[in-house]
Amino acid sequence: MTPTELLHRARPLAPEKFQDPVVTAKGETRATVALTGLNTLWVNTGTLCNITCVNCYIESSPRNDRLVYLTAAEVAERLDEAAQLGAPLREVGFTGGEPFLNRDLPAMLRDVLGRGLQAMVLTNAMKPMRNHAAAILALAAEFGAALTLRVSLDHHEAAAHDAERGEGSFAQALDGLVWLARNGVTTHVAGRAGFGDAGEATMRAGYRRLFEQHGIPIDVDDPIALMLFPEMDATADVPEITTACWRILGKSPDAMMCASSRMLVKRRGAEKPALVACTLLPYDPQFELGATLAEASKAVALNHPHCATFCVLGGGACSR
Structure with missing residues (x-):
C-alpha cells in the first residue's frame, strides 16, 4: 500500500499514540532526527491570511493572528546568528498565513538575497501579492532565479481548488501565476497529491494542460517545480515512527525536513x-x-502524526 492509499484509508487516531516523545504506544523506541546542518531557515511572517481554507494545517484566516507579524529586524538577527555559527544556510523560505500581508516582506527578501542566499515565498498569488508587484519585479530583476515564488494551486481545475479555498480563488491565483510567468519571475507551484481519487500521473497531466494553455513555463515532471503534497489530518490513525522504521522503509533520518531546517515564529503576546x-x-x-x-540545534522526536504522514510516509519536503 502506498503512503497516499494508507492516508485515505486511515481510521481515527488511537488516543494512546503520540503521547511520549521517547517511546511509542507499543513501547518501542521512537525515532528522532538530529540537525545535520541548517540549510533552510523558514520564517512564518504571521498567520493572518486573506482567505480561509477548508483544510489549512496552520488554521490561517483573516482573523487568526496566533502568530503575529515578524519584523525585518527580527529576521535579520537570526540571519546574523546563522552567519556567526557558520551554519550551511543556503535558503530562507517565507510562509504564513499569506506572507505578502506582512509589509516588511520586501525588506526581508532584500536582506536575504543581499546576503547571497536564496529566497522562496509561499503565496496564494492573490491580491496581497499583487499589491507588492513593483517590489517583486525589482527583486527579480536584481537577483534573478535566487528568488522563487511558490504558488498554491491545489488542483488544475477551478472547482476542486475553489472547494478548498473559496469561490473565485482559482481564477485569482491563476491570474497571479500568469502575471509572474509573463514577467519572468521564477515560479513553482504547490498542489495536493491524491486529490479525490486522482493519481499523481493524472494530476501532473492536468497541470501540464493548464500550464501549456496559459504559457506558464513550469516543468510538471520536476517534483520541485510542481510539488504535490500529501494530505494531512492530525486525527487520522497513522503508524508511529520507530527507530526500526528507517531500515524497514529504506529511509534515512537525514532526509527528513527537520534534519536541515528550522522555522522562526512569533507568538501573540511573546516578547521575542x-x-x-x-x-x-x-x-x-x-x-x-x-x-x-x-x-534550536537539538534533536527532534517524531512525536506527531504529521511526522509520519507528511515527512516519513508521504515523502514531503518544503524546500527546493
Missing part, C-alpha cells in the same frame, strides 16, 4: 520570536526548541 522544528507544527509546545539557532 522562537524557533520551532518545522513548518507543520507551529503551535505544539513540544516542538518549540528555543529562541536562538544554537538552542
Whole structure:
C-alpha cells in the first residue's frame, strides 16, 4: 500500500499514540532526527491570511493572528546568528498565513538575497501579492532565479481548488501565476497529491494542460517545480515512527525536513520570536526548541502524526 492509499484509508487516531516523545504506544523506541546542518531557515511572517481554507494545517484566516507579524529586524538577527555559527544556510523560505500581508516582506527578501542566499515565498498569488508587484519585479530583476515564488494551486481545475479555498480563488491565483510567468519571475507551484481519487500521473497531466494553455513555463515532471503534497489530518490513525522504521522503509533520518531546517515564529503576546522544528507544527509546545539557532540545534522526536504522514510516509519536503 502506498503512503497516499494508507492516508485515505486511515481510521481515527488511537488516543494512546503520540503521547511520549521517547517511546511509542507499543513501547518501542521512537525515532528522532538530529540537525545535520541548517540549510533552510523558514520564517512564518504571521498567520493572518486573506482567505480561509477548508483544510489549512496552520488554521490561517483573516482573523487568526496566533502568530503575529515578524519584523525585518527580527529576521535579520537570526540571519546574523546563522552567519556567526557558520551554519550551511543556503535558503530562507517565507510562509504564513499569506506572507505578502506582512509589509516588511520586501525588506526581508532584500536582506536575504543581499546576503547571497536564496529566497522562496509561499503565496496564494492573490491580491496581497499583487499589491507588492513593483517590489517583486525589482527583486527579480536584481537577483534573478535566487528568488522563487511558490504558488498554491491545489488542483488544475477551478472547482476542486475553489472547494478548498473559496469561490473565485482559482481564477485569482491563476491570474497571479500568469502575471509572474509573463514577467519572468521564477515560479513553482504547490498542489495536493491524491486529490479525490486522482493519481499523481493524472494530476501532473492536468497541470501540464493548464500550464501549456496559459504559457506558464513550469516543468510538471520536476517534483520541485510542481510539488504535490500529501494530505494531512492530525486525527487520522497513522503508524508511529520507530527507530526500526528507517531500515524497514529504506529511509534515512537525514532526509527528513527537520534534519536541515528550522522555522522562526512569533507568538501573540511573546516578547521575542522562537524557533520551532518545522513548518507543520507551529503551535505544539513540544516542538518549540528555543529562541536562538544554537538552542534550536537539538534533536527532534517524531512525536506527531504529521511526522509520519507528511515527512516519513508521504515523502514531503518544503524546500527546493
